[in-house]
Amino acid sequence: MTRAVDVLVVGAGPAGLAAAARLAAAGAGRVEVLEREATAGGVPRHCFRPGFGADARGRALDGPAYARRAAREALRAGATVRTGVSATGWAGPLTLDVTAPTGLERIRAGAVVLATGARERPRSARLVPGTRPAGVLTTGELQRTVLRFGPRRERIGHRAVVVGGDPVARGAVRTLRAAGVEVAAVVTELPSPVVAFAGSPVLVGAVVTELLGRGRLTGVAVRGEHGRTIVLRCDTVVFTGDWIPDHELARARGLPLAPGARGPVTDRGFRTAEPGVFAVGNLLRGVEPALVAAAEGRAVAGAVLERLGGRPWPAAGVPVTAVGPLRWVTPGLLGPEAASLLVRPERRLARPVLTVAQDGVPLRRERLDGTLVPWRSVRLGARWTSGVDLAGGPVTVDAEE
Known part of the structure; x- marks a missing residue:
């Protein structure tokens, strides 16, 4: 059985929730958001630091508080936010097959907004050889572990190496220290770190060439900027950054992907090559701050409303x-x-x-x-x-x- 909505938003991160809130408030009809995770909010749910704007009293928001507010605003505007629900494929130009806790569904929409965000590439995708021991994490996995179990060292490890040199890596260092984990070193391919890592050695121009250990990680081999390889003893390694768009649903629809960005090609109204399908947020190019993604979610509302109002889909523009x-x-x-x-x-x-x-x-x-x-x-x-x-x-x- 096929069910109809006016707007179907796939992804309840900053972009998707902002789009849903703006569209519902503007009278777009039935606006439904699908989120495969158990809780709406996206990546900010795991970011226990300020930098996500401020509340009505001017107090800085951390990621979880920002995520809760974004979800509340979408619900208050009249959107339906469904969690634990995955869009698994397309059954037509604007029709998606969905897996929910209650079973399989098929949803047809007047417009589809893809806001599936971005993900970190795992160690396997970074072509780092070695065994597959426990203790190999991405930043997201580290943050989810802390969110689920609290900052408990026995759940994370005792001595860690962080791979990366940007603000995401610094966030991982802070998370590890809060859990009582010693940070043995920060390893970055960059000629110099882009942020300060006070209290931790930083190896610049260096790459992790092998993971060591069976059962549990015992160390990582690192090739330095002068070609010499050393072994850093650790029981945890955290790979940070290297974000890629979560574009499987876009690819399944045959949407052209932009070179470099690896997200769907869009125009200034976030229209894709498929009439009625829009793409916003970090699906477009990997990671940008949550506030940037949310701004794009709000901005797509105008073009979506035009689509619902019957405006013809514009011809492809100049690449x-x-x-x-x-x-x-x-x-x-x-x-x-x-x-x-x-x-x-x-x-x-x-x-x-x-x-x-x-x-x-x-x-x-x-x-x-x-x-x-x-x-x-x-x-x-x-x-x-x-x-x-x-x-x-x-x-x-x-x-x-």
């Missing part, structure tokens, strides 16, 4: 891609209205000159103050794309020092 030392750019399509661009570099770039060009002709070229870094995106205002010719060829965004 835009990142080249040179830039990893990705979103949106991946430019239409009649100038759009701001979000770009992320592959490496550190000091005061780079950015160029937006079409058919080899620069549309705008400007030197940026400051330094671009691989763990933080930069937004280029709509003026950067105001000269795009919709009848012209692809647009590129490049950078040079």
Whole structure:
């Protein structure tokens, strides 16, 4: 039996909940959110640190408080949020097969908003050889362990190595220390850490080449920047960062994925190549702060309401891609209205000159103050794309020092 809703949102993280709240409040009809986890809120549920905005009294919110507030706002606006429910595949252009605690369902929607977020690549996907001992975690697994069992060292380990050099790695170090776990070292491929790791040795330009131990991890082999390999004794290793979009549902529908970003290609209204299907948040390119993802969730509401109101799906716009030392750019399509661009570099770039060009002709070229870094995106205002010719060829965004 097929059940109908007006808007089906897949994913109850910051983007999905924000989209549902805005759409329900705007009178979009029946707005239903599906979340495969037991609790709504997404990754912030596991982030026990400030940095998620403030409450009505101006007090800083940590991740769990932010997640609870986002879920409350969606419910108060009139959206239905269902947890423990997974969208398993497509039964038609705007129809999804769903597995729920009560059994199998099929849901047809007037519009589908994909907000499935991003995930960390596990050790196996990072091609780190060795055995498969206990004690090998991602940041998310570490945080979920603490959330479930509390900061208990016997559940995590006694001596850990953290792999990464960005703010996510620093969060893992803090979590480990709060659990009473000694941090033996932080290992990063970067030539210098991007944040301070007070009290922990930092090995720069280094990679983990092997995991040692059977049953339980006993150490990791690390190749340093000069090619020498050492063994760090530990019973826990935490791989941090290296986020990839959770794009299986998008791929199953045949949506084109953007190079570099590895998320669905969208225009400035978050429309995909499939009429009626939208994509928002960290599904588009891996991880951005929760507040950025939530802003995109709110922003998609306008285009969704237009779709529900009968506005025709626009023709595909002009493709835009990142080249040179830039990893990705979103949106991946430019239409009649100038759009701001979000770009992320592959490496550190000091005061780079950015160029937006079409058919080899620069549309705008400007030197940026400051330094671009691989763990933080930069937004280029709509003026950067105001000269795009919709009848012209692809647009590129490049950078040079």
